[in-house]
Amino acid sequence: MKLHQLRAIVAICESGSIQEASRLLHISQPALSKGIKELEAELGVPLLVRSNRGITVTEYGERLVKRARLILEEVRRAREEIDTLKGVMDGKLSIGVSPVTPSQQFVSSLNRYRKRYPKVQVHIHELRPSKLMEGLREGLLDMVLTSLPQARNADGFHWTELYQQPTVLAVRKGHPLEGSTSLAELSEQEWLLQDSLEQSSVGSLFAEHGVALPERVIECASVVLYSELAASSDAVSYWSMRVLERTQFIMQTLTVLNLAEAIPPMNISLVCRDSELMTREAKALADELIYVYKSPHAKTE
Numbered sequence: 001m002k003l004h005q006l007r008a009i010v011a012i013c014e015s016g017s018i019q020e021a022s023r024l025l026h027i028s029q030p031a032l033s034k035g036i037k038e039l040e041a042e043l044g045v046p047l048l049v050r051s052n053r054g055i056t057v058t059e060y061g062e063r064l065v066k067r068a069r070l071i072l073e074e075v076r077r078a079r080e081e082i083d084t085l086k087g088v089m090d091g092k093l094s095i096g097v098s099p100v101t102p103s104q105q106f107v108s109s110l111n112r113y114r115k116r117y118p119k120v121q122v123h124i125h126e127l128r129p130s131k132l133m134e135g136l137r138e139g140l141l142d143m144v145l146t147s148l149p150q151a152r153n154a155d156g157f158h159w160t161e162l163y164q165q166p167t168v169l170a171v172r173k174g175h176p177l178e179g180s181t182s183l184a185e186l187s188e189q190e191w192l193l194q195d196s197l198e199q200s201s202v203g204s205l206f207a208e209h210g211v212a213l214p215e216r217v218i219e220c221a222s223v224v225l226y227s228e229l230a231a232s233s234d235a236v237s238y239w240s241m242r243v244l245e246r247t248q249f250i251m252q253t254l255t256v257l258n259l260a261e262a263i264p265p266m267n268i269s270l271v272c273r274d275s276e277l278m279t280r281e282a283k284a285l286a287d288e289l290i291y292v293y294k295s296p297h298a299k300t301e
Contacts, residue, residue, distance in 0.1 A: 003075060005039040006068040008032050009047060009057070013065045016054045066138070073139030077279050090119035093281045096132040096144035097124060099194070099223045100165065100240040101268050105292050106145065113285050120281050128221035129195050136271060142282035143273075147266040148199055158272045162293040164265040166241040167201070170254040172231055178255040183211050186257075190216040192235035194226060201264045202238050209261050230254060240266055 004027075011021035012032075022029045040047050047061035057065060097106075114122065127135065129148045135141040136157060150159045169186070171178050180186055183206065191214045197203040206213050218235060220226045223243075230237040231253035244250055270293075272278060272286050 001039065001042065002035075003072070005035045006064075006071055008035045009039065009061065010065055010068050010072065012036070012048065012055060013057050013061065016056070018055060070137075070139040074277075077139075077277075090117075091279055091281045092121045092123065093279075093285060094123045094125065094135075094141045095285075096135050096141040096146075097126055098129050098132060098145070098147060099126060100147060100243055100266060101145035103163070103242070103268075106289065109285070109288050109292050113288055117281065117284065129199055131221075133271070136273070142279065143286055144271050145268060146271055147201075147268055148195075149201075149204075149267065150269060156274075158274060160270045160272075160290055162268050162270055162289065164267055166265050167263050168239050168241060168244065169257045169259065169263060170230065170237050170239055170244070171235075171257065172233070173253060173255050175234060175255065177236075178257070180257055181260055183209055183259055183261045186236050187212050187214050189214065190218065190233070190235040192218050192220060192226065192229055192233070192237040194221055194238075195219060200238065201266060205261065205264055 007025060008021065008027070011024050012018055015021045015024065018029055018032055022032045025032070036048060043060070043064075045060040046058050047064060049056050049058055110122070113120075125135065125141065129146050132141065132144040132146050133148065136144055145162075147165075150161075177185060177189065187206070191197075191202070193200050193202060196219060197206075197213060197217055203213065214236075218229065220229060226237070227247065227250050229235060231250065236257075237254070239250075244254075244256075270286060270289055272282065278286065
């Protein structure tokens with residue numbers, strides 16, 4: 001397999017057209033088609049299907065495209081690493097966060113990093129926790145700040161727990177169950193979460209206290225829409241205290257529930273690739289964050 005063939009199959013998959021892929025890659029259509037045919041011959045399987053709806057990839061093609069994206073990202077990182085060794089750091093750094101994960105230390109660390117390495121292009125992507133890990137696996141992100149538990153999502157990555165965020169459950173003011181004192185009273189209610197029960201600490205909370213999992217769950221990754229739904233529906237919502245306290249509108253429309261069961265905090269972790277595979281740009285920021293959060297005087301906000 002050659003790099004130009006992998007670039008071709010990825011471009012065709014993403015654009016759905018050989019014509020568009022050839023334009024994006026600045027390669028003639030015959031040359032692009034030839035590269036794909038040679039790749040299919042080498043692998044002994046069809047990679048593309050042509051129909052009236054355009055071009056789609058086969059199951060073989062889907063598997064190859066997934067790996068090809070990672071390979072091409074590694075090649076890009078390798079070139080940036082060599083360029084870095086030849087001079088100043090001026091590559092790219094892609095960071096994944098969810099709405100609840102950044103703190104004041106993160107912002108301060110990033111500002112210091114930007115002053116120290118002004119030529120590095122920093123890209124910050126806000127995604128739901130499961131999408132953060134997907135981006136890391138596909139090589140699209142260098143590091144992520146996530147609230148997901150390590151046990152279910154390790155995937156061979158390097159995890160460093162940075163800090164904990166207190167959490168609460170809340171309902172809209174005037175909700176019939178705003179005086180609830182136990183989790184059991186809420187299990188039959190509709191719930192509002194930013195990720196699935198399996199990925200959220202709420203799922204373990206029910207299991208720990210032997211309460212049946214709620215059957216009606218709305219998953220909403222949009223912070224604005226999440227807030228509006230929490231304030232206008234009868235759903236029980238799960239909040240990081242940091243997010244809740246920083247949004248006056250939400251605080252004025254919700255009642256925090258005072259339950260007998262302790263609501264588990266969010267464990268915020270920095271997840272990176274193996275240090276040998278990280279670019280110098282990524283490792284520099286990772287080291288900075290770990291130092292800031294793990295220092296004896298660290299105070300999380």
